[in-house]
Amino acid sequence: MKKNKAGYVVILGKPNAGKSTLINVLLGQKLSIVTSKPQTTRKRILGILSEEDYQIIFLDTPGIISPVYLLQKKMMEMVEQSVGDSDLILLIIDVASDPGGDKTLNDDYIYKMVVKSKKPKILLLNKVDLSSQEHINLLLSKFGAEKEFLSVIPISASLSYNMNSVLAAIIENLPEHEKYYPDDVVADESERFFVSEIIREKIFEFYKEEIPYSCEVIIADFKEREKGKDFIRAEIIVEKESQKGIIIGKHGVALKKVGQEARYAVEKFLERPVFLDLRVKVRKKWRSNENMLKFFGYSKDN
Numbered sequence: 607m608k609k610n611k612a613g614y615v616v617i618l619g620k621p622n623a624g625k626s627t628l629i630n631v632l633l634g635q636k637l638s639i640v641t642s643k644p645q646t647t648r649k650r651i652l653g654i655l656s657e658e659d660y661q662i663i664f665l666d667t668p669g670i671i672s673p674v675y676l677l678q679k680k681m682m683e684m685v686e687q688s689v690g691d692s693d694l695i696l697l698i699i700d701v702a703s704d705p706g707g708d709k710t711l712n713d714d715y716i717y718k719m720v721v722k723s724k725k726p727k728i729l730l731l732n733k734v735d736l737s738s739q740e741h742i743n744l745l746l747s748k749f750g751a752e753k754e755f756l757s758v759i760p761i762s763a764s765l766s767y768n769m770n771s772v773l774a775a776i777i778e779n780l781p782e783h784e785k786y787y788p789d790d791v792v793a794d795e796s797e798r799f800f801v802s803e804i805i806r807e808k809i810f811e812f813y814k815e816e817i818p819y820s821c822e823v824i825i826a827d828f829k830e831r832e833k834g835k836d837f838i839r840a841e842i843i844v845e846k847e848s849q850k851g852i853i854i855g856k857h858g859v860a861l862k863k864v865g866q867e868a869r870y871a872v873e874k875f876l877e878r879p880v881f882l883d884l885r886v887k888v889r890k891k892w893r894s895n896e897n898m899l900k901f902f903g904y905s906k907d908n
Contacts, residue, residue, distance in 0.1 A: 609659075609782045610659050610660065610661075610782065610783065610784060610785060611659065611660040611661075611777060611780040611781065611782055611783065612660060612661040612662075612663070612780065612781070612783040612784060612785050612786055613661075613662070613663065613692075613693035613694060613780040613781050613783060614663045614665060614691055614692045614693050614694075615662055615663065615664050615665065615692060615693065615694045615695075615696060615776055615780075616664075616665040616667060616688045616689055616691070616692035616694075616695055616696065617629060617664060617665065617666055617667060617696045617698065618667060618670060618685065618689070618695060618696065618697050618698070618716065618719065618720060619669060619670065619697060619698035619699065619700070619710065619732075620669050620670055620671075620700065620704070620709065620710055620713065620716075621645045621646075621668075621669030621670075621671060622642075622643075622669065622700065622703070623669065623698040623699065623700040623710075623732060624698055624700060624732040624733065624763040624764070625638075625647065625666055625667065625669070625698055626638035626639065626640045626646065626647055626651075626666055627640050627763040627764055628696075628698065628730070628732070628761075628763040628772075629651070629653050629664050629666045631763055631766050631769055632653075632655060632662075632664065632769060632772065632773065633653045633654075633655055633664070633792065635792070636875075637651055637653045637666075637792070637793055637800070638651050638653070638666045638803075639803050639804065639806065639807035639810075640807070641807060641810040641811055643810050643818065645668065645669055645671065645681075645819065646807070646810055647666060647667065647668045647669065648668055648677075648681055648904070649668070649681075649684060649903060649904070650665050650666065650667050650668075650684045650685070650687075650688050651665075651666040651793070651795065651803075652664065652665055652666075652793060652794045652795070653666065653792060653793055654787050654791055654792050654793065654794075655792075656785065656787070656788075656789040656791075660777050660780060661785040661786060661787065661789075662773075662776055662777070662780065663786060663787070665688040665691065665692060667684060667685045667688050668681040668682070668684065668685060670682070670685060670713060670715045670716055670719075671715075672714070672715070675893050675894050676893060676894045676895070676896065676899060677893040677894070677899060677904060680899055680904040680905065681904070682715060684904075685715075685719065686719060689719045689720075689723065689725070692725060693725070693726075693780065693781055694725065694726050694727075694728065694776060694779050694780065695720055695723060695725050695726070695727045695728070696727075696728050696730060696772075696776075697710070697716070697720050697727060697728070697729050697730065697755075698730045698732050699711075699729065699730070699731055699732065700732055700733050701731050701732065701733055701734060701736070701737045701741070701742070701745065702733040702736040702737060705737070705741065706745075707731075707745065707749070721754065726756050726779050727754065727755045727756060728755055728756055728757045728758075728759065728772075728775050728776070728779070729749055729754075729755040729757070729758045729759070730759050730760075730761050730772065731745055731746075731758065731759065731760045731761065732761050732762065732763055733762060733763075733764070734760045734761065734762050734767070735762040735764075735765055735767065742760050745758075745760075746758055746760065756775070756779055757775040759771050759772055759775060797828070797876060798825040798828050800875060801825055801828070801838060801840070801872050801875070801876075802823040802824060802825050802840065803823075804868055804871045804872050804875060805823045805840050805842070805864075805868045805872075805884070806818075806821065806822075806823045807871070808864050808867050808868045808871065809821050809823070809842065809853075809864060811867075812860065812863065812864050812867075813852065813853070813860075817844075817849060817852055817853070820844050820845045820846070820849055820893070821842055821843065821844055821849075821853070822842075822843040822892065822902050823840055823841070823842055823843070824840070824841050824843065824902065825838065825839070825840050825841075826839045826840065826841050826885075827839040835878075835879040835880050835881045836876070836878060836879070836880045836881070837880070837881050837883070838872070838880050838881065838882050838883065839883040839884075839885065840882065840883070840884055840885070841884075841885050841886070841887050842884060842885070842886045842887070843887055843888075843889050843892060843902075844886060844887070844888055844889075845888070845889065845890055845891055845892055845893065846888065846890070847888055849888075850886045850887075850888050853886050854886055861884055861886065864884065865882055865884045868882060868884070869882040
């Protein structure tokens with residue numbers, strides 16, 4: 607009789623390596639927000655893939671950076687906690703921006719959390735569609751010879767290329783264990799969390815430079831209604847009055863546009879109509895305020 611396998615798999619990499627795209631493709635649905643800007647993911651997001659004889663609990667994590675301010679330090683603490691909670695590590699290298707993998711593997715945090723870790727590791731060479739077969743073959747030989755990783759797999763997360771190989775490698779190296787979650791559970795976060803993430807994704811898409819990084823989104827009110835649309839009031843938190851003005855825009859046009867696009871995406875995610883009310887509030891230097899970061903969910907306990 608075939609035994610069940612189940613375990614926690616953490617996905618690590620530099621910003622924009624393709625971690626969130628990968629987890630969305632493997633799960634077959636969008637849980638992690640994806641934008642072209644680095645450091646979009648701030649909190650670890652747990653996505654669950656259940657089949658008859660296995661369950662993979664993916665931990666999508668913020669891109670690994672050298673932290674400058676307190677928020678970034680909290681993000682790296684989440685990464686470290688996720689590694690500690692995991693049974694298997696997936697490390698992604700973006701071969702388009704890091705052709706030899708040196709920027710990734712020589713990073714102090716990655717060296718400490720991945721290379722030095724005794725946990726089983728799989729290396730994924732992402733965005734191979736933007737490289738040459740000759741170069742990928744060289745990388746496969748290089749990393750295969752080092753024997754640091756159980757498998758080295760070339761992939762393109764955006765094109766869903768070689769996903770079966772990734773899944774097979776994960777399943778092979780999962781421990782034998784009973785399932786941790788019921789088969790119909792795909793995430794451990796509430797609808798409120800995912801709605802706030804969708805709004806934050808739209809902020810990343812619509813605004814430039816520092817603005818998206820200075821924003822946090824909290825759901826102040828979420829009312830499900832039997833008749834009529836659900837009511838959601840969200841607060842966009844910024845650090846400066848000038849940022850509030852940029853978010854709102856002249857005559858409120860910018861905020862209205864963000865609200866429209868966010869509402870479409872929220873309705874698609876929830877599969878029901880909503881009324882979305884967006885407000886902008888200033889909380890000075892929230893990214894460096896321990897109490898506010900804890901309130902926003904940036905702590906090791908989250």
